[in-house]
Amino acid sequence: MRHPLSAKVGTKLRRQAAVARGILLQGREQYEEAIQSYQLAIQYRPTLALAHLNLAQLLERRGRYEEAVAVYRRCSRLNGAGLKDPRTHEATKISALLHLGRLYADQGRLHKAVAMYQEAVEKMPEHYPPQAVYTLLGEAHSRLQQHEEAERWYQAALQAEPGHVPAHLTYGSMLARNKSRALEAEQWFQRATELAPNDPTVFKHFGKIQHLYEHTPYCDLLYTRIILETSVMQTFAWEETVSLNECKNQEYILTCVLRNSAYDIGNIVH
Incomplete structure (x- = not known):
């Protein structure tokens, strides 16, 4: 007769193997098997x-x-009673x-x-960092045009973690839609660039706002900086990262791309 402890250990090992296999298959993009x-x-x-x-x-x-x-x-x-790692659960x-x-x-x-x-x-x-949740609430309320409520959550996120870059970006984007608060919006974007100077997402947001205000030369510089300082071509779709239609100095940007990347023109413009 099999010992109960042995059966329990066997079940645990099979469970762990199933999770590990799922992660492996997911990484291989074999989604149905995962x-x-x-x-x-x-x-x-x-x-x-x-x-x-x-x-x-x-x-x-x-x-x-x-x-x-x-x-x-x-x-x-899910009930986490009796688990060895309730915090992660x-x-x-x-x-x-x-x-x-x-x-x-x-x-x-x-x-x-x-x-x-x-x-x-x-x-x-208590141990869960709240800033991401607060930022998502701010973004959802902003999309609902509930700007006062959105601002309250963005400020809560920044109070919880002053260096939370997504809050800077989404809060700044909301403020930028109100031209009377354009300067304030730009200040939040500037802080984001200081916190994450090599993050292409930051310059993508900032560039879009500069384009919104028709600051074309600055828009060109921001989009070019995305190309020069990051491996954007490997991590973002071209259309989502640098829209040549948004900047007038297209020839200059293309020159920078070709000079600073291993990609040929066929990889850049479809």
Whole structure:
């Protein structure tokens, strides 16, 4: 007769193997096989938050949105009693709420997104860094044209972590839509460039705002800096990073690209 402890150890090993295999397959972009591995891991331990979160993300990526919503929701409600690492378990549950909120936001269901983010605020353990949640709430309220509420959450994010770059960028973007607060918006972007001087996302946001205000020479410089200081071509789609239609000095920017990258013109302009 098999010893109960031996059976328990065997189940744990199979569960760990299923999670590890899921991560490996996910990295290889074998998504359907990865989904099956995470589902198997959950069968071995139904309260395994990480497997739920990874499974939901893959389902979302595959366009299986209703299933993804259900798994995110289930993950956010898992009982962590008796676990060896309750902190990670609780943090993963909050991440599930944030991913679910972002999914709703991407679908334009902004009130549902706000509800998920608000639930995350209410359920956050003390050790969870709140600035990301507050920033997402600010962004969702901003898209709902609820600017005072959005500003309150952006300021809360920056109070919690003054160096939180996403809050600087999204807060600045909201302020930039109000030309009477253009100077204030630019100050937030300037701070973001100081905090993350080599982050192309920062200069992308800043460049778009300069273009909005028709500061074309400065726009050219910002977009060129993205090319010169980062490996943007490897990490961003060209259309999402440097829109040549947004800057008048296209020939100069293309010259910089060709001089400072290994890419030929066929890789840059389709």
